[in-house]
Structures are given as C-alpha cells and as structure tokens.
Amino acid sequence: MTEVFLTRLDSPIGRIELVADADAVTSLSIEREGVLPHDELPEHRNAVLEVARTQLAEYFAGTRTEFDVPVRLVGTPFQEAVWAELLRLGWGEAISYGALATAVGRPGSARAIGGAVGANPVPILVGCHRVLASDGRITGYSGGEGIPTKLWLLGHERIGFAA
Template structure:
C-alpha cells in the first residue's frame, strides 16, 4: 500500500498520524513521543480524506462524535477485512469478546485468529479494535503505541467500565 497523504494531529492520547489513499483512510498510527513523522500530500483527494479523518477524530475525543463517516481503504486478507468490517458494527460504548466476534462471522472456533486480525487493524480507533475484550471482560493486548494504557483511555472516553 502506498499512502498518498499523511496528516498528523494532536489528541489526548498523543499525536496521531492518519494516512490515506484516494480511496480512503488506510493507516492510523498513535505516534511515540520521539516520532517526528512528517506530513505529506501527493494527492488532493487523499489529503482531503486525511484532513476529514483528523477533524472527526477531534470530535470523537471531544465527545461529540460516536460514529465515523469516512471512506476506508483497508488492506489485508479477506479474513482480516471481514473482521475489521465486523468491528465497525460494535457501537460506541459497547464491547464484544473475541469469541463473540468469531461467532458473528460464522467462525465460532476462530477466536484466536480473530485476535490476530484485531491486532493487525491498520486503522485503530476508526475501526474500533479497542472495543474487543477478553471473554472474562478483562483488558487484553492492544497493539497501538501505549498498549493497554491507550486502550483503557479509549474505553474510558466511551464510558466503558473495565
């Protein structure tokens, strides 16, 4: 995947880089403090999409947005894409277990594979992988910068007790 635009924005969980193609948001990364990622734009449409994503992320962090309205350009296997699309169905303020996600895609024995797909989500927050919990309701891994602390902050923002 070749990003055509990258925009960096500030948030309560740190700086976030949003990368897009002309089709949609393809990459979101919570940056480490030492990361000096540079913004760029090689395509007007991709830049507009990244800018829109940053605006909507700002609204999300202010508590004004519960659903993102963005085109996505998700690059992954068919199984990963199926899981990421299923994650988009988890509403703001709700959670699902890995097993529940596996059942919802008619793969009830695939909770571990679901975990792998969730962990490789290229667009966290917008595709809400932070809303997936262990079967006991406990926090499980979070592959974005900040790990479980970041996941906890996102869940708290949505009023999810954990």
C-alpha cells in the same frame, strides 16, 4: 503509482498519523515512545484527511460517536471479515474475542481473531479497542502505548471492563 497523503494531529493519547490515498484513509498510527512511522516525511493533506482530522478531533472532544470518513481496509478475507464486524460496533459497545469469532463464522478461533484485530490498519476509526476477553478483561492492545491507550479509549467511550 498512487499518490499518498499524510497528516498528523495531537490527541489525548498522543500524536496520531493518518495516511490516505485519494479516496480513503488507509492507515492510522498512534505514536509509540514519541515516534510515528513517517515522522521524517512532511505532511501532504487532501480532503479525505481533512475530514478524518475533523472527525477525530470531535471524537476526542466527546462530540462525535461515529465516523463516516471513508477507510480502505486491505487484508486477508478473514481479516476483512473481522474488521467488517468491528465496523458494526458503535460508541460504547464492546464484544468478546469469542463472540467476534462466532460472528465471522469461526467459533473457537479467538486467538486468530486476536491477530486480525491487532492487524487493523485504522484503529479508532475501526474500533478494535472495543474487543475484550470473554470475562471482560483487557488482554492487550497494539496501538500507541498498548494497554494504557486502550484504557483511555474504553474510558472515553464509557465501556466497562473487568480489572
């Protein structure tokens, strides 16, 4: 059995919970209605989580624009292709669901792209908040409190969007 590590930190968008194995962050959750998935468990940190905590604190402070903490992304081949494209986006960059579909070789599959984006196990570290509708609108966000969380992240990175 693989040892699991866990930590939490406060952020401007609410408490964040990070889960990792010995080598990489495997999950990032943003609290929803004051609750995190593993609130009942004590923290059990490792070196990977310490790096992730530091990098997230720097991101929220505005002094870090990219992450290099290792992440483990496990999903279907389609999901993993979408997440790999999201990793290519930098601070302040956005992409549409349609453009993302084209980038992974599945033009016209924006709805499926939305499902893969929403299934991202490590939001923020893999910038799924940077995906917008083709007209620049915000269509949803599955992390934290939803659209208000996405609005904060977009504003933090100075990413413009349509109202």
